[in-house]
Amino acid sequence: MEPLLRGLQRQGLNVSSIPKAIDVRDGGDCHFCTTCDAYACPSGGKLDSEVACVRPALASRNLTLATEARCERVVTNSGGERVVDRKVVHQGEVKGVSADLYVLACDVVRSPAILLRSANSAHPEGLANSSGQVGRNLCGHNASWFFLPRIKPLPPLHQKTFAVNDYYLGADQHGFPLGTLQAAGRMPVWMQVPRWMAPFAKTINDRSITCFGMSEVWPDPENRVHVDADGMIHVDFRANNVAGYHALRRTFLRHFRRAGFPATISPRYQGAGLPWHPVGTLRFGSDPQTSVLDPWCRTHDIENLYVVDSCFLPSAGALNTSLTVMAQALRVAEHMDRRLGGRAEVDEA
Ligand SMILES: Cc1cc2nc3c(=O)[nH]c(=O)nc-3n(C[C@H](O)[C@H](O)[C@H](O)COP(=O)(O)OP(=O)(O)OC[C@H]3O[C@@H](n4cnc5c(N)ncnc54)[C@H](O)[C@@H]3O)c2cc1C
Numbered sequence: 001m002e003p004l005l006r007g008l009q010r011q012g013l014n015v016s017s018i019p020k021a022i023d024v025r026d027g028g029d030c031h032f033c034t035t036c037d038a039y040a041c042p043s044g045g046k047l048d049s050e051v052a053c054v055r056p057a058l059a060s061r062n063l064t065l066a067t068e069a070r071c072e073r074v075v076t077n078s079g080g081e082r083v084v085d086r087k088v089v090h091q092g093e094v095k096g097v098s099a100d101l102y103v104l105a106c107d108v109v110r111s112p113a114i115l116l117r118s119a120n121s122a123h124p125e126g127l128a129n130s131s132g133q134v135g136r137n138l139c140g141h142n143a144s145w146f147f148l149p150r151i152k153p154l155p156p157l158h159q160k161t162f163a164v165n166d167y168y169l170g171a172d173q174h175g176f177p178l179g180t181l182q183a184a185g186r187m188p189v190w191m192q193v194p195r196w197m198a199p200f201a202k203t204i205n206d207r208s209i210t211c212f213g214m215s216e217v218w219p220d221p222e223n224r225v226h227v228d229a230d231g232m233i234h235v236d237f238r239a240n241n242v243a244g245y246h247a248l249r250r251t252f253l254r255h256f257r258r259a260g261f262p263a264t265i266s267p268r269y270q271g272a273g274l275p276w277h278p279v280g281t282l283r284f285g286s287d288p289q290t291s292v293l294d295p296w297c298r299t300h301d302i303e304n305l306y307v308v309d310s311c312f313l314p315s316a317g318a319l320n321t322s323l324t325v326m327a328q329a330l331r332v333a334e335h336m337d338r339r340l341g342g343r344a345e346v347d348e349a
Contacts, residue, residue: 001183004148004209005162007259015162018182021047022158032156037185066090071106073118076302080122083305101336105309108138108278109225109233112311115282116227128282128299133292135225137283138237140275140316141214142245145184146263148209148256159210160185167251168318178248179215179318186210209261213252215245216318217275225281235273242268277321282311297332308332 005015022036023029023045030045044051057063068091075085075096086097104111112135116126126134163182170177190202217223223237239245249265256263269276285291288300297312299305310325 001157001159001161001209004259004261007261008164008255011255011258013164013166013255015164018160018163020158020160021052023047024158030158032158034156034186034188036158037160037187039187071104071114074102074104074114074127074305075118076120076122076127078122080120080127080301081303083302100340101304101306103306103308103336105307108281108310109235109274111307111309112225112281113227113233115307116225117231123301128292128301128305130301131289131292133221133283133290135281136221136223137219137280137314138223138225138235138275138278139217139219139280140278140321141179141269141318142217142239142242143212143214143269143276144245144249145266146181146211146213146252146256147204147265148211148261148263149204150207150209153206154186154209157186159183164252167248171247171251174244174247176244177216177318178244178251179213181211181213181248181252182320184210184212211252211256211263213248214276214318215248216241216316219280219283219315237273237275239268239270239275275316277310277316279310279313279316279321279325282307283314284312285314296335297328306332306336 008015028045029043030041031043033042035042036046041048041051054063054065058065066088070089071086072089072094073087074083075087076082077084083102084098086099086102088095088097104114106114115128115134118127119125120127123129125132128134160183163180165180167178168180186205188202189205190198193201218240220238220240225233225235227233245268253263253265282292284293284295284297286295288294291314292299293307293312294300297306297308299307308329310321312328313321313324
């Protein structure tokens with residue numbers, strides 16, 4: 001990686017490091033396998049939500065975890081001011097869940113779908129949807145992978161170590177923000193392609209430094225999640241800001257070539273009809289007419305219902321979203337703790 005970083009720096013680019021929560025200490029749990037980044041860590045060496053949060057919470061004996069449980073619907077009282085039940089399918093049985101406060105955290109597609117499916121006479125357009133914004137403003141990133149092939153296979157390494165943000169706000173010849181570039185985590189991508197292509201994909205992947213470029217997809221109310229009369233989920237999504245994304249690709253292909261690392265590039269990501277790092281379908285804000293959640297991720301319309309996942313972000317900017325989603329989750333957890341009579345200190349600003 002060093003020659004690549006030096007080659008980028010020689011062109012005047014600022015290469016910064018990426019923070020990681022991986023146990024690479026001597027004797028640590030990371031064994032440098034390539035099943036990292038988007039995969040569950042087989043050895044517990046990555047501080048993902050299971051390792052860092054769920055396991056310690058279970059050990060505290062203050063948490064009951066029901067695996068293989070699926071939330072179907074949220075039920076309010078007849079006036080629609082409070083949630084009084086949540087219907088969860090667990091081991092084939094529909095069960096109710098009764099609580100003071102309720103949190104949905106089912107992702108950018110399923111959380112709004114559950115709210116829409118839960119429509120009742122007090123909320124005919126779906127729960128918490130007086131603004132008409134539930135499911136709308138789906139946004140995220142236009143993204144591509146750059147493959148920088150080398151002659152020999154790469155040794156085991158943590159590749160996701162650097163980022164270049166020089167074009168985040170634009171470039172001389174472009175009057176608009178372009179986005180960012182970063183090293184990608186090493187992943188067994190050959191497992192995701194048709195079987196006949198797998199040996200070829202593995203050969204390329206084993207011998208390539210992989211990087212990842214992304215630019216913003218702007219929020220658009222017509223990009224949205226909705227459900228039909230049978231409760232089936234549909235996603236309407238059309239990418240925008242494609243010119244900025246193409247300018248970012250061209251810019252970094254040039255930088256890689258000048259650094260002595262000619263790259264090939266994947267097509268723009270279009271998996272499952274969503275942008276990369278999707279956010280926005282239940283955006284937060286202080287105005288109940290234009291947002292679904294308040295700044296604490298509580299629905300404007302229902303006083304004991306929160307949504308704490310990636311839906312709340314009104315825009316993804318052009319950076320990875322998870323750290324912001326996690327930071328907001330911690331902030332909301334402190335707020336809820338205080339609401340329930342705990343002593344967490346929380347910055348009201
Ligand atoms: C391949 C890949 C790589 C990524 N890399 C990065 C990265 O490097 N950096 C970054 O910042 N972000 C990355 N992301 C994005 C990041 O994973 C997401 O932004 C983040 O996980 C979103 O969090 P969430 O809580 O909204 O949804 P999730 O993390 O998807 O959590 C939703 C949970 O709800 C559960 N669920 C769904 N429906 C129901 C239901 N009806 N009942 C009960 N439970 C339900 C799901 O099983 C899941 O456990 C990546 C994503 C992918 C797919």
